[in-house]
Amino acid sequence: MHDETAPPTALTIAGSDSGGSAGMHADLRTFFACGVHGTTAVTAVTVQNTVGVTGLVEIPPETVAAQIDAVASDIGVGAAKTGVLASAATIDAVLDACDRHGIGRGGRTPFVVDPVAASRSGEPLLRTDALDALRHRAFPRATLVTPNLDEVRLLTGIDARTREDLLDAAKAVHAFGPEWVLIKSGHLPDDPECVDLLFNGTESIELPGPRYATEHTHGAGDVFASAITAALAKGASMPDAVRGGKRFVTRSVAEAYPLGSGVGPVSTFWRISPRSY
Numbered sequence: 362m363h364d365e366t367a368p369p370t371a372l373t374i375a376g377s378d379s380g381g382s383a384g385m386h387a388d389l390r391t392f393f394a395c396g397v398h399g400t401t402a403v404t405a406v407t408v409q410n411t412v413g414v415t416g417l418v419e420i421p422p423e424t425v426a427a428q429i430d431a432v433a434s435d436i437g438v439g440a441a442k443t444g445v446l447a448s449a450a451t452i453d454a455v456l457d458a459c460d461r462h463g464i465g466r467g468g469r470t471p472f473v474v475d476p477v478a479a480s481r482s483g484e485p486l487l488r489t490d491a492l493d494a495l496r497h498r499a500f501p502r503a504t505l506v507t508p509n510l511d512e513v514r515l516l517t518g519i520d521a522r523t524r525e526d527l528l529d530a531a532k533a534v535h536a537f538g539p540e541w542v543l544i545k546s547g548h549l550p551d552d553p554e555c556v557d558l559l560f561n562g563t564e565s566i567e568l569p570g571p572r573y574a575t576e577h578t579h580g581a582g583d584v585f586a587s588a589i590t591a592a593l594a595k596g597a598s599m600p601d602a603v604r605g606g607k608r609f610v611t612r613s614v615a616e617a618y619p620l621g622s623g624v625g626p627v628s629t630f631w632r633i634s635p636r637s638y
């Protein structure tokens with residue numbers, strides 16, 4: 362039972378990033394900044410910094426499922442999101458555990474599937490055997506799927522190159538059965554703005570935003586999906602959660618900072634106070 366004096370809770374089912382920029386580290390920072398208590402089911406440990414990923418160790422699928430069971434049976438889950446899911450076996454274990462606790466379509470708990478396939482620096486974070494499991498088993502259970510344009514290409518074969526292509530991309534992902542699809546436009550070449558698209562099969566909603574001239578966008582996708590998940594945990598409708606998440610990630614990209622010698626992270630410090638470091 363959720364005590365009214367406690368904050369809402371959200372669960373991230375994702376990989377760790379030793380550099381602290383992406384993955385579940387970005388998710389937990391975002392949950393905190395959005396006033397939500399974050400819980401975790403670690404799927405993989407990555408050896409990662411701002412330059413790239415040099416190692417990935419998968420957590421046994423039964424241990425991933427046990428973490429979900431431990432959290433859901435005691436603390437509860439207001440909303441859940443996925444990041445790195447690593448393999449088809451992990452996806453199956455996660456979905457079975459989610460079914461046990463009413464997470465996803467058919468249950469009462471919103472389930473955001475961020476189909477992370479590779480790092481910002483290009484290293485694979487998902488086995489190729491997992492693509493079909495994502496498409497045919499995870500997507501139909503998702504309340505929201507949030508691919509970037511590289512993931513759209515990998516999952517549907519659609520090569521979106523202009524803003525006008527985003528609706529076709531959204532329709533192709535929606536055909537796998539999620540309730541809502543959010544196509545992220547950060548990787549659109551030559552577009553002066555970052556206009557993302559939210560689609561549910563009938564309604565399509567444009568999410569306008571500026572494009573900042575920064576290379577430091579490590580973790581942007583994780584922060585966006587986590588801010589949406591936090592809003593869903595607080596009871597927001599999907600369009601409101603995504604609009605709020607877009608404002609959150611836009612400000613986080615605006616205040617991104619350099620770190621190490623590679624791609625720095627988007628910032629969540631601004632939510633506490635400007636330049637609170």
Ligand SMILES: Nc1ncnc2c1ncn2[C@@H]1O[C@H](COP(=O)(O)OP(=O)(O)OP(=O)(O)O)[C@@H](O)[C@H]1O
Binds near residue numbers: 480570580614
């Ligand atoms: N340079 C930028 N300026 C402003 N907003 C941006 C920029 N780059 C990405 N965004 C926004 O950040 C969010 C994440 O988009 P993106 O397409 O980069 O996802 P992603 O590839 O999953 O993220 P990541 O950079 O973590 O790999 C979207 O709302 C996108 O519009």
Ligand SMILES: Cc1ncc(COP(=O)(O)O)c(N)n1
Binds near residue numbers: 376383407
């Ligand atoms: C553990 C983990 N999860 C997700 C990402 C994707 O984030 P990005 O696309 O910003 O590299 C990552 N690099 N590492």
